[in-house]
Amino acid sequence: MSKKTEAPKNYQDLTDRMLKLFDELEKDQVNIDRANTMIKASNAIINIQKAKIFSTRITGESIIRFFLDV
């Protein structure tokens, strides 16, 4: 059984948050642990996007969806 997961459309949101974090870092208003967590989250998103690109290249499909095994 596989369950289709909704593709989160929060890339733009994450980008905005990262830029906001950058501004806060410049002003020394941020906890470093929080920044590390944000970087890890964005790393995960980037890796998923990268995997999609590779999958598209291999399968020749224009739209790649990931399914969660239950």
Next chain:
Amino acid sequence: MKSKFIEGTNEQYSIRDDGVVTRHYKHTRGKLIIKNFNLKVDSNGIIVYYNHNEKNRIALQYLLFDYFGFRFCKKCNNKFSKKRENKLCNSCLKPNNYAKTPEKIKEKNTKVIKNITRSYVASMLKVKVTELSDELYELYKAQLLVKRKLAEKMQVSIATFNK
């Protein structure tokens, strides 16, 4: 084609305007042998000729310039009429603006890394530039900026955030 006798060789040698030097006759054991044959030019463009049993060497380009007022370009083999040490014509002498000197390469790389261009992001993610979507590019750019700032604050390498 024009042909001129080379001075001082008793009209034994002549040069043609296409750069061929011909030996017309020679003395061998008191005999005069008349036989036209073309002299070989060595890899440096030097011709060996004999004058009263004395061996001489002369550059073909020098002879051409002396007798016909032009020489052949070392690079493109076209005729040109100026005496230059590097033996190159005007078109070959143009400065190469695209020369890849180590300083220029370093300068370009620094600019690309600082500006975080699409091609830089694509190379970092090991994907083609055409495959890189706008949102992924923007996200990676923002992430890289944060990583750099954080590495600067914590005084650690940026590689520590890739884990």
